[in-house]
Amino acid sequence: MKLGFIGCGNMGTAMIGGILKKGTLKKEDIIVSHLTEAGAERSRKLLGVAVTLDNREVVKSASVIVLAVKPQFYEEVIGQVKEFFTPEHLIIGIAPGKTMSWLEEQCGQPLRIARFMPNTPAKVGEGMTGMCVNERMSDEDIRIVKELADSFGRTEIVPERLMDAVVAVSGSSPAFVFMFIEAMADAAVAQGMPRKQAYSFAAQAVLGSARLVLETGLHPGELKDMVCSPAGTTIEGVRVLEKAGMRSAVFEALTSCAEKGKRM
Ligand SMILES: NC(=O)c1ccc[n+]([C@@H]2O[C@H](COP(=O)([O-])OP(=O)(O)OC[C@H]3O[C@@H](n4cnc5c(N)ncnc54)[C@H](OP(=O)(O)O)[C@@H]3O)[C@@H](O)[C@H]2O)c1
Known part of the structure; x- marks a missing residue:
């Protein structure tokens, strides 16, 4: 061929x-x-x-x-x-x-x-x-x-009717994940970590988390709960992200992508 x-x-x-x-x-x-x-x-x-x-x-x-x-x-x-x-x-x-x-x-x-x-x-x-x-x-x-x-x-x-959803959830989403990695690394740099090292930490955390979802089959919410110890550091971050409307921003971004795809 x-x-x-x-x-x-x-x-x-x-x-x-x-x-x-x-x-x-x-x-x-x-x-x-x-x-x-x-x-x-x-x-x-x-x-x-x-x-x-x-x-x-x-x-x-x-x-x-x-x-x-x-x-x-x-x-x-x-x-x-x-x-x-x-x-x-x-x-x-x-x-x-x-x-x-x-x-x-x-x-x-x-x-x-x-x-x-x-x-x-x-x-x-x-x-x-x-x-x-x-x-x-x-x-x-x-x-x-x-x-x-x-x-x-x-x-x-x-089915072809799902291709616009695919555009959003996997075609375009790597760009959003890279923004997330960049932002996480910026925060680590602000705490004093060298930039190159910050990218490795952030990217490996994303890679490992993705593999946990794919390989354990556990619900992402359950995996999130496993990181959030009572009165710990993570739940503080979760509070800030929820207040900033992170889930809603992601939802809206992917919906916009899919809608734009339909119009192309
Ligand atoms: N990028 C993504 O993440 C992604 C994800 C899923 C789907 N897609 C789709 O993949 C397609 C390509 O995207 P891309 O990001 O690879 O674009 P790109 O990097 O801009 O590449 C476009 C290519 O098309 C060539 N080209 C432009 N006009 C041409 C013509 N008249 N005849 C022959 N070749 C021509 C360019 O040639 P030169 O190299 O000579 O300029 C270039 O190699 C798009 O339809 C996009 O929607 C992209």
């Missing part, structure tokens, strides 16, 4: 990095396109895959095509390549709001289409990808595309 990426920025690089690291495909099996020579040079250096500035070249030489440009450029790049799509092609969209029926309509013919909503932790093999497929995808097609997504983290197949 030959895999092609139209556009290869943050997300494309993270996905291909995972695919190569896991050995799902070899460098020779992957081709990516760029808008600029600078981008092309970056992919040559970072990934070592075949690179072109001609999007049509990607479609002509690969059978699985990932549309990895920003959502506002989807229409333009599909317009450039659609005459080269054949029934052998399998198309994967990764943009919020670009539904499978919209993609098929833009491509102008019945095609096997999947949508991934990955996230940047894919870069270190810890991605979370929501995936949905259209009715033309066979079980074998689904196996092939899921194997790709599994190369850079966990994958769950969801």
Whole structure:
């Protein structure tokens, strides 16, 4: 199987990095396109895959095509390549709001289409990808595309109506987690900890907490209660976060993300 990426920025690089690291495909099996020579040079250096500035070249030489440009450029790049799509092609969209029926309509013919909503932790093999497929995808097609997504983290197949929720809860949320880590580290720096060390402490605390949720299956509230000794330090922090409306802020932020995704 030959895999092609139209556009290869943050997300494309993270996905291909995972695919190569896991050995799902070899460098020779992957081709990516760029808008600029600078981008092309970056992919040559970072990934070592075949690179072109001609999007049509990607479609002509690969059978699985990932549309990895920003959502506002989807229409333009599909317009450039659609005459080269054949029934052998399998198309994967990764943009919020670009539904499978919209993609098929833009491509102008019945095609096997999947949508991934990955996230940047894919870069270190810890991605979370929501995936949905259209009715033309066979079980074998689904196996092939899921194997790709599994190369850079966990994958769950969801109905398309949940893709906007996925955009919020795992596509965008790493940005909020990074803000949280940065804020925690700032506080540690204010207490005198060197900055680099503060990032390690904060990030490992987030990583370990996430693993506790995933590996114990315990309710996050129960895990929180286990940290809060009576009259201790943690419950003081909980009081401050509740007063500042932390839960509500997170709830509203993710709702805004999902709503924005629906409008794209
Ligand atoms: N970033 C995330 O966390 C995330 C998460 C989930 C989904 N996504 C989705 O992933 C997609 C890509 O996002 P990104 O963050 O990777 O964007 P990005 O870093 O800006 O990368 C966009 C890539 O598209 C290329 N490009 C732009 N116009 C092109 C054209 N006409 N022909 C060919 N290539 C073109 C750029 O080429 P140059 O390198 O030459 O400039 C660049 O490599 C978006 O649809 C986004 O919604 C992103």
